[in-house]
Amino acid sequence: MTLRTSLGQAIRQFSSTARACGHTSNIGKTPIPIPPNVTLTPSPASVAVQGPLGSTSVRLEPYMRLAFPQPNVLTISVDNAEEKKQRAMWGLTRTLISNAVVGMTEGFTVPIYLVGVGYKAVLEEDPRGTIDGGGGQRLSMKLGHSHNVYVPIPPYIKAEVPSPTKIVLSCTDKHLLGLFAAKIRKWRPPEPYKGKGVFVGNETIRLKAVKKK
Numbered sequence: 077m078t079l080r081t082s083l084g085q086a087i088r089q090f091s092s093t094a095r096a097c098g099h100t101s102n103i104g105k106t107p108i109p110i111p112p113n114v115t116l117t118p119s120p121a122s123v124a125v126q127g128p129l130g131s132t133s134v135r136l137e138p139y140m141r142l143a144f145p146q147p148n149v150l151t152i153s154v155d156n157a158e159e160k161k162q163r164a165m166w167g168l169t170r171t172l173i174s175n176a177v178v179g180m181t182e183g184f185t186v187p188i189y190l191v192g193v194g195y196k197a198v199l200e201e202d203p204r205g206t207i208d209g210g211g212g213q214r215l216s217m218k219l220g221h222s223h224n225v226y227v228p229i230p231p232y233i234k235a236e237v238p239s240p241t242k243i244v245l246s247c248t249d250k251h252l253l254g255l256f257a258a259k260i261r262k263w264r265p266p267e268p269y270k271g272k273g274v275f276v277g278n279e280t281i282r283l284k285a286v287k288k289k
Contacts, residue, residue, distance in 0.1 A: 099157045104166030108150040108174050111181055116150070118142065123173065127180030129248050134172045137165055179248040186257050188243040192264070192272035195219055196240035202228055215243065219264040219274065227260055 110116065117124040123142065124133040136142075139155040139162055152170050154162040178184070190197055195218060202214040211231035216224050229235050233256050234246040243260070247253035257276045266273030268284045 099163055101157065101163050101167040101170075104152055104154070104163070104170045106170065107145070108152075108170065108177065110148045110150055110177065112148065114177055114181060125173070125176040125180050127177070129180050129183055132176050132180060132249065134169065134176055136169065137162075140165075140169060175250045179250060183246055183248050184250045184253050185244060185246045186253060186277050188245065188257060188260055188277075189275045190217065190219065190241045190243075190264075191266070191275060192220055192270075195264075195272070197237050197243050198240070199235055199237045204228070206231070215260070217260075217263070220272070225263050227263070230256065 111127070113128055115124075115126040117126070120136075122133045122135050124131060141153040141155070143151050143153070145151060150173070152166060152173070154166045157163045157166065175184075197215055197217045199213060200216050202210050202212055204210060206212055208228070209230065210228040211233065213229045213235065215227045215229065215235065215237075217227070219225055230252075232247055232249065232252060236244045236246075238244060245253060245257055247256070261274045261276050264272070264274045266275055266279065266281045268281050271281065271283055273281075
């Protein structure tokens with residue numbers, strides 16, 4: 077890991093001290109391992125993460141403190157963990173930085189399953205090309221409607237259709253990946269009676285018994 081810390085002591089975010097307190101964040105205090113092929117670039121308001129798959133940045137609140145107890149380990153603390161907001165942002169920021177590191181090195185992948193008679197998906201070229209921010213491809217799905225459902229694939233999402241009833245999405249940003257998966261799911265959310273619908277990842281539903289008259 078390499079660090080560009082030309083701002084030196086002027087950057088308050090990299091103080092290793094924090095006010096002693098009785099409250100803490102189990103998530104926030106967990107150290108983040110930094111792979112050797114990842115570069116962290118700090119600034120007063122954010123930390124940039126660059127890796128083999130690209131670069132991104134995570135916003136830092138003024139009360140955040142970053143430290144490097146070891147060259148390949150990052151720890152985060154806050155000024156006053158007694159404050160609920162600081163304690164909440166502590167864990168959230170730690171999660172966002174960790175996700176950024178994983179995203180820039182390995183990326184994130186989620187499978188989507190189409191469950192239902194006649195349900196299927198095909199990956200095809202989008203006739204609109206890259207209009208409206210599309211990536212040039214779209215999903216054409218049969219989901220029980222009277223017409224096909226077309227979902228343009230954004231340029232930051234990689235989609236594969238290894239079988240007619242399975243879609244695999246990949247992205248370096250976990251949040252954007254989840255939003256796009258939810259966009260596909262909303263066209264046919266899983267229903268609790270016949271178990272049909274669009275399932276994301278290991279999603280399951282509890283089937284309801286049909287009441288007899």
